[in-house]
Amino acid sequence: MGNAQSPPANPRFALASRAFTQQELDGLKSLFVSLAAQSQSNSKCISPSVFKAYFGIRGPLATRMFKLVSQKRNDDELTYEDLVITKAVYEKGSRNEIDEFLYELCDVNGDGILGRCDLEAVMHSISDSVFHRGDGQTSLSSWKIAIEAFLDVAEFSKEVEKNADNSMSLVDFRNWCILVPSVKRFLGSIMMPPDKGRLGFQVPVLLHPASLKPDGLILQKESLKPDGLLLQREYAWHIAGALSQAEAEQWKLLYHSALNGLSFTTFMGNISSWEWPTILVIKDSEGYVYGGYASQPWERHSDFYGDVKSFLFKLYPQASIFRPSGANNNLQWCAVNFSSDNIPNGIGFGGRASHFGLFLSANFDDGHTFPCTTFNSPCLSRNNRIQPVVIECWGVVVKGVNNAKAELVKGTVLERFKEDRNMLKMIGLANASE
Template sequence: MGNTQSPGVNPRYTSAVRAFSDAEISDLKSLFASLAGDSKYVSLSVFKDFTGIKGALGERLYDIVTQNRKDDKLTFEDLVIAKATYEKGTRDEIDEFLYQLCDVDGDGHLVRSDLEAVISEILDNISLGKKSESSSDSELRPISIFLDAAKFTKDVEGSSDRSMSLEDFKTWCRLVPSARKFLVSLLKPSSTGSQVPHLIHQEDIDTNILLLKEEYAWHIGGALSHQELGEWKLLYHSALNGLSFNTFLGNISNAEGPTVLIIKDREGYIFGGYASQPWERHADYYGDMKSFLFQLYPTASIYRPTGANTNLQWCAVNFTSDSIPNGIGFGGRPGHFNLFISANFDSGHTFTGPTFNSPCLSKSNHVYPEVIECWGVVQKGAQQEKPDGVKGTVLERFKEDRNMLNLVGLANSSN
């Protein structure tokens, strides 16, 4: 006779339930009961409190979950159906859900004003910069650096505005992964934890000199795991320590884990790289696929490794071969790095390349650093002591491997 559906049972709900285990359904029932109380429904105001999103983005999420009924009655079935897509769906299904969510007007066109409202609410929610609520301070929120990473290529009939296609949106999520990470956490806020690392530095430092503002740390952290979002410690700052390669290497020598290198050049551009491995003397590229490049100003974007090659991290100290440029860098090839700062710390370059599929990170290919700073990522659960055999600064370890390098004619002839 074929399958028949009992009267009053939503087939979407029946299908959605299959995505969850019995224990998960039990947890969802407990969650719904805690929100609805004695009612059969969850109101908009309660839902906003649950998600922590008070503005248009919260209202749009409520509309999507309630299937646009506009009746202020979110049911248990609604919650199961939404979570089945939002949490159990494929990557494409989740992206489609988020794409519709960011269309805060709900008119089918994700235009610039929609995305601006989304970014504004995200920054408000994570309390970046602890800004006051005055209009002048609100205008200081760095909305444009995230907004300008987006492309709007789709024509809107009857309007001069252009909207984002789904592919435009997916590209933006890759460039600003912190925004996607935030959006996918809205229906499960209890499991998110802080999305902004705690920045540690000397108490007497004037924080105005620091390049790594909270919004930048949030942006970079979007490409990292929860274990890497605990504490970031300032290891080197050129305004405090001088523009010195040797001082830089000495200051970061005790960094056991990854580091975040940030550069502000004379053009005012701010960019850098996440180094997954310690900065150590090598005659060639090293590192792993966890490293990436980023832009912070005037546009915020993340560029992860593409797998096109393994030319990831570079740290050359006191080499005399022209084929081994002294300095630190990422990607590309020697002499044509995706990002490179020479050992004199007063110049460098940035070129496009396939390693990270990154553009030129500054206004031009030539880089003249004005400020350089480096933060150590204190990974949660990491051991506090270095393994035996990893001792001293990069320059001190250079002396230990001097004899080996002399054999291949690469070591400097002087100490």
């Protein structure tokens, strides 16, 4: 009768614990004990500073995340129960539960209204966390341009009482994450162990000649100079949001119009031996920047080919990714030296012949972009007809595979002949009777 009563168990904690195996719970307990010890809290809780430092997040998004994980108590203390409850939703929850959590996370002001200012704060936190501003590789001006491009595709359809500006609904948020998948990858990996290569934090290493330097101003319409790199690190991160970790590690510049001239023949020659995915980036005379991810090698075909890993994208003045819709298989186009009017010579993506989602003609001085059901993509530029000013093509480096191919090229005379014949086939000279 005089025995002390133990505090009742938190029912949310008990329910959340069931989502994990005992081994996973032991791992969470070990993590908590380690971080609590660093927090100098007598192993009772994790402090905000230790939490932010361990997970590598900065700015208002980090503050908001700690508040949600600590169940909004505002006591600057994160308990083991808090960690398990949040992880159960964040990692083990249904798609709706995860989306709702991320939606609430982006409301950094905590007022129940997800506005453009909240998203801007989120993007600045991503910049600080992913690009580590001050590392000399990402300029503030280029990131500001990128933020506007990411935010300008967001919809704010939810009316707010006594507020002139609408807010972002949950449906709006989901649609935005589809267009900018790198954002959701980042938000969804914040609480993953930082030593396991978090996808949302991954920025491809861009390999290019030193003479071509990244220049954020090249993306502005008034700058039509052809000697800078279009693919900034921010936009590489954006494109990588639609790729696997292996495909987002390292990209090598295969062709740039400033170095190689606006030449279709040179373009095809530079990429003829590249058997892995490539990224085509174009800036046109209107100042728009866009392109496509080609999952298959650029090879001579008289019809569409490719697979569903291909997609179209916009980078400036808006940034979006358009994945295959499943409406058709008209994914990739590469026609070289065909004489039929029904087979337009050039490279492209989506749509149908002569009405592509994106197309560059074989003379490389014009092309077009139309809305297409292949990717559910809009016209990528201001006008349907385009005039390229800068063209880049990057090769996705598949480690351990390209090296093997390079060794093959160095092999026997017969093997080198096969390479030469492949090049001739690319430009339509081999098997000329076809």
